[in-house]
Amino acid sequence: MQFHIPAGVGEGMQLTVSGKGNTLGRHGGINCDLLVVIQEEKHPELERDGNDPIYNLNISIPDAILSNTTEIPTAEGRAKIK
Structure with missing residues (x-):
């Protein structure tokens, strides 16, 4: 069915x-x-708040200032963000 x-x-x-x-x-x-x-x-890395997926990412101050790229988990796999 x-x-x-x-x-x-x-x-x-x-x-x-x-x-x-x-x-x-x-x-x-x-x-x-x-x-x-x-x-x-349950997803091993993501939490859910209503319809919103939540992921806590700790980055260093230099990475934040330089807008370095990092990978995060999503429901469909991994994605690169700046």
């Missing part, structure tokens, strides 16, 4: 998939709705 999980869903939210649950009745009654409860898998 496939169903769409919209962006922004969080821990404990429920999604309803119409007509994909158990059959009501003994002899082929109607299909009930399926409830899907979201359980988030």
